[in-house]
Amino acid sequence: MTNSERRPQDGDCAVATLDDGVEVIEPRDVPLGGPRAMTVRRTLPSRRRSLIGAFCFADHYGPDAVAATGGMDVPPHPHTGLQTVTWLFEGRVLHRDALGSEQEIRPGQLNLMTAGHGVCHSEEGTVRLFPDQRRLHGVQLWTALPEATRHGERAFEHVAEVPTFDADGARVQVVMGTLGGATSPARADTPLVAAQVDLPAGARVRLPVERGFEHGVLLDAGELTACGAPLAPAALAYLAPGRDAVDLVAGDAGARLVLLGGAPFEEDVLMWWNFVGREHDEVVQAREQWQAAIRGEPEGLARFGRVDGYDGAPLPAPALPHVRLRPRGRL
Ligand code: MN
Numbered sequence: 075m076t077n078s079e080r081r082p083q084d085g086d087c088a089v090a091t092l093d094d095g096v097e098v099i100e101p102r103d104v105p106l107g108g109p110r111a112m113t114v115r116r117t118l119p120s121r122r123r124s125l126i127g128a129f130c131f132a133d134h135y136g137p138d139a140v141a142a143t144g145g146m147d148v149p150p151h152p153h154t155g156l157q158t159v160t161w162l163f164e165g166r167v168l169h170r171d172a173l174g175s176e177q178e179i180r181p182g183q184l185n186l187m188t189a190g191h192g193v194c195h196s197e198e199g200t201v202r203l204f205p206d207q208r209r210l211h212g213v214q215l216w217t218a219l220p221e222a223t224r225h226g227e228r229a230f231e232h233v234a235e236v237p238t239f240d241a242d243g244a245r246v247q248v249v250m251g252t253l254g255g256a257t258s259p260a261r262a263d264t265p266l267v268a269a270q271v272d273l274p275a276g277a278r279v280r281l282p283v284e285r286g287f288e289h290g291v292l293l294d295a296g297e298l299t300a301c302g303a304p305l306a307p308a309a310l311a312y313l314a315p316g317r318d319a320v321d322l323v324a325g326d327a328g329a330r331l332v333l334l335g336g337a338p339f340e341e342d343v344l345m346w347w348n349f350v351g352r353e354h355d356e357v358v359q360a361r362e363q364w365q366a367a368i369r370g371e372p373e374g375l376a377r378f379g380r381v382d383g384y385d386g387a388p389l390p391a392p393a394l395p396h397v398r399l400r401p402r403g404r405l
Contacts (some may be wrong), residue, residue, distance in 0.1 A: 075133060075158065075197060075214040076151040076389055077112075077348055078106055095314030096303045099123060101134065112138065112146055116213075117133060117292065119308035119345060124402045125292040126312060127336015128217040130156065130262045130350060134292060134308045136211030137164055145210050146199035146259075150388040151380040152364040153189035155224040155350035157341075158350035160185040160197070161249055162212035163294060163330065166204050169194035172379025175230045181212075184233040184249055186260050189350075190204070190219070192360070192377040194367070196384040213292065213332055215268065218343045218350050223263045228379070233260055242279045245272045253333070254282065266336030273298070273324035273331075277326065280319045281333070289313040289320060289335035297325025342401035347391055354399045361391045 099122070101115035118124070118132040138145070147166060160167065162181045169177045169185050172194050179185045187195060201211045211369070218299070219226075237248045237256035248256045251267035258268075267287065273279060283289060291300035291311040298304075300311040301321050313320065315338065345349050349360045366374025368388050381388070 075188045076106060076148050077131070078392075079104055091355040092269070094302065095316065096301050097123070098303050098305065099312060100311040101308040101310070104133070106143060106148065112143060115219065115308040117308070118290075118367050121211070121401075124343065124345075125218065125339045126288055126334060127266045128339045129215055129266070129290065129334050129336065130218045130345060131214070131216035131221065132292060132310060132334070133214045135211045135213070135296065138211065139343055140165065140199070140201050140207050140210050143271070145201060145207065146197055148197040149386050150194050150196045150384055151348055152194045152360070152367070152378045153187070154360050155219050156189050156191050157217040157219065158185075158187045158189075158195070159215040159217065159250065160212070161215070161270065161332070162242050165199055165207055165210035165212070167197055167199040167210070167212075169195060169197055170381050170383050171230055172196065172381060173228060174382065177232045179232070182235065182247065184236055184260055186231045186233070186250075188219070188229040188261060190223065190226040190228045192201060192363070192379075194378045194381055194388070196381050198384075213294075213333060216350070217262070217264070218339055218341075220264050221341060224350075227352075229261070231261060243274055243277050244279045246270070246281070251336075264336060264339065266334075268332065268334045271322065271331050271333055273322060275324060275326050275328045277322075277324045277328070279320065279322045282319050283317060283335065285318055286315055286337055287335040288315045288338055289317070289333060291320065291322070292332040292334065294330040294332065296327040296329035297386070298329040298331060299323040299329070300349060344399055344401040346399050351359060352401055355400055358394065364391050
């Protein structure tokens with residue numbers, strides 16, 4: 075996924091503060107760039123909160139009727155210092171990247187790309203590519219890499235089947251980290267967790283969680299109250315550290331949600347476009363090197379590589395703002 079917001083931290087989103095360390099972050103609509111724009115609902119980063127654990131970006135999209143919208147078509151674009159976590163509820167997406175990966179993803183599977191120092195990828199979920207595709211629906215999350223690995227090698231992993239378990243009638247798929255004793259094989263460079271939870275109508279579920287983690291509950295569909303906070307679809311409940319469990323209560327329609335969380339990320343991060351760094355100058359350099367990669371210059375290609383097989387031009391970086399970019403604290 076690519077970030078077309080010029081100033082991602084300044085989104086127009088409302089935050090209601092509730093008791094007991096619970097905040098509700100309402101989503102804002104963001105059109106993705108590219109020739110066929112698709113709109114996503116973004117809750118991270120928001121005006122008030124940049125990170126939940128290492129998760130620094132949360133986009134929810136669909137269900138989109140692919141025939142009407144054209145589906146997802148995100149040309150090659152770069153990333154640094156982060157992981158992209160692709161998780162679908164419906165539909166299919168084809169991922170290609172600078173490692174030569176060409177991987178189709180379906181619901182219940184994880185595509186996890188670790189940018190390290192630099193990578194580029196494309197994401198396509200169009201009718202042209204998948205003629206029988208009707209609907210596209212999923213989330214994309216980013217994790218910020220810690221200092222120890224953010225300059226490292228690029229990597230990609232596809233997890234064809236994640237561990238699952240049942241909890242009080244709910245079905246839990248463990249996308250990353252450990253939950254309920256089940257551990258995903260996916261790489262995580264800081265302590266974190268991500269899971270899909272499907273609750274039947276009227277279900278009340280108490281999910282034991284790591285006490286030191288902060289958590290987010292992103293409602294996909296249905297009716298849900300998370301730790302006392304009623305949520306509308308695409309809203310995200312933030313839950314401060316210090317909980318032994320996350321309480322989920324589904325309404326008559328049942329509920330499907332994504333739980334994410336992790337140890338509070340102690341490093342200040344600077345996010346601009348598709349780059350996660352720490353300082354203005356390194357983001358400027360990443361931008362210049364991506365533009366060089368687009369021109370086929372060796373310095374740029376060494377940093378980001380190239381995507382083979384995508385039918386179209388890569389996405390150029392937007393212009394930098396006329397002010398120095400500053401890192402943000404955790405809140
Ligand atoms: Mn991307």
